[in-house]
Amino acid sequence: MAKTKKKIKVIRIDMDKCSGCRACEAICSAFHASPKYSSNNPARARIRLVRDPFEEIFLPVYAGEYTAAECMGRDKYVVEGKEYGECDFCRASCPSRDAFKEPDSGLPLKCDMCEDDPPQEEPLCVKWCLLDALTYEEREEEVEEEVKLDDLETGLESLVDNYGLQKVIDTVARITQKG
Amino acid sequence: MRYAETGYNLEIDLSRGSIERVETDPRLTELHLGGLGTNAKILWDRVPPEVEPFSPDNLLIFGVGLLTGTPAPSANRTIISTISPQTLLMAFSVMGGFWAPELKHAGYDRVIIRGKSASLVYLWINNDKVEIRDASHLQGKGAQETAELIRQELNEPRAQVAAIGLAGENRVYFASIEHDKSSASRLGIGAVMGDKKLKAIAVRGTKDINIARPAEFLELCNEVLEYTRWRQENPIKGVPAIIARLGAAQEMDEVDEAWHTANFAWGNARYRRKDFWTEEIAQKWEHTQKKAVRRLIACYNCPVRCGGVVSHPGLSVKRYMMKCFTKLTYTIAAMTNELEFDFRIAGYAQEYGIDGYTAPQVMAFAVELYEAGILTDQDLPGFPSSNEERFFYLLDKIVRREGIGDILANGVYWAARQIGRGAEAYDRNTIKKHEQIPIKLGTLNPIYFLWWSTGEKINITQIEGQMPQAPFATREEREEFVKDWIQVPNERFKEYILNWEPGSFPYYPPIPAVCEMVDWPETMHYIDDCTGVCAGVSSFVMKPPYHIHNFPRIISAATGLDIDEDELWKITRRNRNLLRANNVRRGLRRKDERPPEDHWKKRFPEYEAKLLEAYYEYRGWNKEGIPTKETLNQLGLDYVSEDFERRGIYNHG
Numbered sequence A: 001m002a003k004t005k006k007k008i009k010v011i012r013i014d015m016d017k018c019s020g021c022r023a024c025e026a027i028c029s030a031f032h033a034s035p036k037y038s039s040n041n042p043a044r045a046r047i048r049l050v051r052d053p054f055e056e057i058f059l060p061v062y063a064g065e066y067t068a069a070e071c072m073g074r075d076k077y078v079v080e081g082k083e084y085g086e087c088d089f090c091r092a093s094c095p096s097r098d099a100f101k102e103p104d105s106g107l108p109l110k111c112d113m114c115e116d117d118p119p120q121e122e123p124l125c126v127k128w129c130l131l132d133a134l135t136y137e138e139r140e141e142e143v144e145e146e147v148k149l150d151d152l153e154t155g156l157e158s159l160v161d162n163y164g165l166q167k168v169i170d171t172v173a174r175i176t177q178k179g
Numbered sequence B: 001m002r003y004a005e006t007g008y009n010l011e012i013d014l015s016r017g018s019i020e021r022v023e024t025d026p027r028l029t030e031l032h033l034g035g036l037g038t039n040a041k042i043l044w045d046r047v048p049p050e051v052e053p054f055s056p057d058n059l060l061i062f063g064v065g066l067l068t069g070t071p072a073p074s075a076n077r078t079i080i081s082t083i084s085p086q087t088l089l090m091a092f093s094v095m096g097g098f099w100a101p102e103l104k105h106a107g108y109d110r111v112i113i114r115g116k117s118a119s120l121v122y123l124w125i126n127n128d129k130v131e132i133r134d135a136s137h138l139q140g141k142g143a144q145e146t147a148e149l150i151r152q153e154l155n156e157p158r159a160q161v162a163a164i165g166l167a168g169e170n171r172v173y174f175a176s177i178e179h180d181k182s183s184a185s186r187l188g189i190g191a192v193m194g195d196k197k198l199k200a201i202a203v204r205g206t207k208d209i210n211i212a213r214p215a216e217f218l219e220l221c222n223e224v225l226e227y228t229r230w231r232q233e234n235p236i237k238g239v240p241a242i243i244a245r246l247g248a249a250q251e252m253d254e255v256d257e258a259w260h261t262a263n264f265a266w267g268n269a270r271y272r273r274k275d276f277w278t279e280e281i282a283q284k285w286e287h288t289q290k291k292a293v294r295r296l297i298a299c300y301n302c303p304v305r306c307g308g309v310v311s312h313p314g315l316s317v318k319r320y321m322m323k324c325f326t327k328l329t330y331t332i333a334a335m336t337n338e339l340e341f342d343f344r345i346a347g348y349a350q351e352y353g354i355d356g357y358t359a360p361q362v363m364a365f366a367v368e369l370y371e372a373g374i375l376t377d378q379d380l381p382g383f384p385s386s387n388e389e390r391f392f393y394l395l396d397k398i399v400r401r402e403g404i405g406d407i408l409a410n411g412v413y414w415a416a417r418q419i420g421r422g423a424e425a426y427d428r429n430t431i432k433k434h435e436q437i438p439i440k441l442g443t444l445n446p447i448y449f450l451w452w453s454t455g456e457k458i459n460i461t462q463i464e465g466q467m468p469q470a471p472f473a474t475r476e477e478r479e480e481f482v483k484d485w486i487q488v489p490n491e492r493f494k495e496y497i498l499n500w501e502p503g504s505f506p507y508y509p510p511i512p513a514v515c516e517m518v519d520w521p522e523t524m525h526y527i528d529d530c531t532g533v534c535a536g537v538s539s540f541v542m543k544p545p546y547h548i549h550n551f552p553r554i555i556s557a558a559t560g561l562d563i564d565e566d567e568l569w570k571i572t573r574r575n576r577n578l579l580r581a582n583n584v585r586r587g588l589r590r591k592d593e594r595p596p597e598d599h600w601k602k603r604f605p606e607y608e609a610k611l612l613e614a615y616y617e618y619r620g621w622n623k624e625g626i627p628t629k630e631t632l633n634q635l636g637l638d639y640v641s642e643d644f645e646r647r648g649i650y651n652h653g
């Protein structure tokens, strides 16, 4: 496969600086509303703060890939004596939990680094985190070309997983006729 | 579609066990904005003065600010209103944290509780599903402990919970409602919740909040954030560190308490310790604080963090959350030198759910009565010898209403009268039956005099702000302060500050200027309490990112209403007068508007009377402090003046 240059976008998460304010959740959901900023709802955010002040846990987690099947087991981290919840560090939109799913449709959510046209200076969650618990870096890397799924494909894939390909095709056909 | 607000209230009748979702009239928002303003309107309409605080007909209203839950930074307040068992007047107390945004995302602007449950219950609001659930297993549990237990039993770690502790269950007149890093503490609203046998309200919401003019709104939010960033990097010079930056006083971060410890009266508002703050104390307190405060934390969507997670080996939840002046109130009242004592007792007090301002003063009052021989070993069997241990003893008695605790639980004013035997003379720090910040200074400060006397919140911290608390020493400093002061409503304020010399009280600023200086910060507090913006980034602090010039634009862009500066002043006046009206109807008169005798060493009775009258006139109130018919009618409050006439309030004052 051919090599291309790829921009690697990195968000550096400094948990020590996080105040647990959830501004990142609020602004992410507003940015992804359509039209932009016309509504907000942390339940739709592609970042999620795992927050337990009694355990001193303040952990921002980004939504990663959708997965059709949950892991065979669960993981549970203990860091400096603090016990995190099951799967707390996991980024997946996974059938085992309701994190990173649209609240009404259940469709998976994934952080898109605030891709926009024209591009944003920095991701919105980073911009709204004034305490710099989130900071942004970019670098270039040489990588093999890949076919990238877009949001629609990821969404469709999860529908196919849930309902079967035929049912999805039938439904699309029916909607098309109605239109 | 409704913007910024949801357009629905939740009406809960605990006597009947009924739950209703009621659509609200959008006109109410235009007239009162929401939050405190709308709460005051509901109380006016539905809780006449005959209704006692502990009557099933008293309402307990959890109002959400108009901007709360939108991306407007630091808009996260719940405004809780009811009739206070302590003052017998309207009470409102405000809490931050995460509860109000969650309620709005669940689809409601307000929860209105009426009636009384037969047994202890809690409310579970999960979007459209609302249930009244048994809470008998939570009886006597701590406030945060309750929140944790509810989240576990609902299997909903993201539910936000507001709960009372033992003090609320036992109707202590200064019981608080606790939630996360915040609490609604003042005026005994936790006692009303306990009287209704409502242990907690848990909320989970996953619906959208809509914005009318998104692009414009976001631009304004970004300006607030940019200014906040700049302001945190540029603290105000020449003022104590705890108030130089934004936040509800940065006392979890800053250690330097030279100002509070020197200016506040220790014990039962007894005397100042002007040279308390030494290098030795500074080092010791630094050590204590750095050990206790594990992390600085913020409320929902707030770029300023002013709270702290405090470790506490004695609590079932292991840690608790603290902010602001509670760090000192117990230490100062107990007259100890130990900051560690405050961190320790405040944790228990929070779990019991009592107000960190009032409780220590009640305890100090009891200690002083004991020393004076008015309370004896019979009243206080086994009373320990050290003040620290005495405070723990009293805390326990008060929250359980055990023995003398049953009387002390009514606060200093009522307790003094119930105890008698000369105890009234030790009630030296209440106004309108409510404990005040224990500041006892030299010469009358005319601005503070009016805030103290006339505030409907009955607590000065909820109406003061915007300006330095004392004049800067030099003209250069004053020029430096006013040069980028964009927040002022008009240029006159800069002149007031520029000409304000040390030692010029009480005759400077002149009375008309004093009226304006009292009005402006109070107005800003009312706007905060209606919109749900935290006073720590707005009315309470100097040079805040929210001010009278950008608020109208932010509110308009969020809601789609067209509100300009004049209209916002007018709405605020309407709300101000409506709160006043609720209290006037409950008997509040000029005679109640008086700081305690020893509030200042030097008093000026004639000048004080002049100040009060001038301020009443400025507000459009008569000599008794009652809003005149003209004032009310101009604000569209004809129904209030008619009620006053029907009740003969204008006739015999």
Ligand code: SF4
Pocket: A017, A018, A019, A020, A021, A022, A023, A024, A025, A049, A060, A125, A128, A129, A130, A131, A132, A133, A134
């Ligand atoms: S915005 Fe920053 S400080 Fe706030 S919760 Fe997110 S990561 Fe933490």
Ligand code: SF4
Pocket: A027, A028, A029, A031, A045, A046, A047, A062, A063, A110, A111, A112, A113, A114, A115, A123, A124, A125, A126
């Ligand atoms: S980078 Fe953008 S899409 Fe990803 S979590 Fe942050 S705001 Fe959301």
Ligand code: SF4
Pocket: B074, B076, B096, B097, B246, B247, B248, B297, B298, B299, B300, B302, B303, B304, B305, B306, B307, B534, B535, B536, B537
């Ligand atoms: S300034 Fe403090 S109290 Fe106010 S919203 Fe921010 S964190 Fe909460």
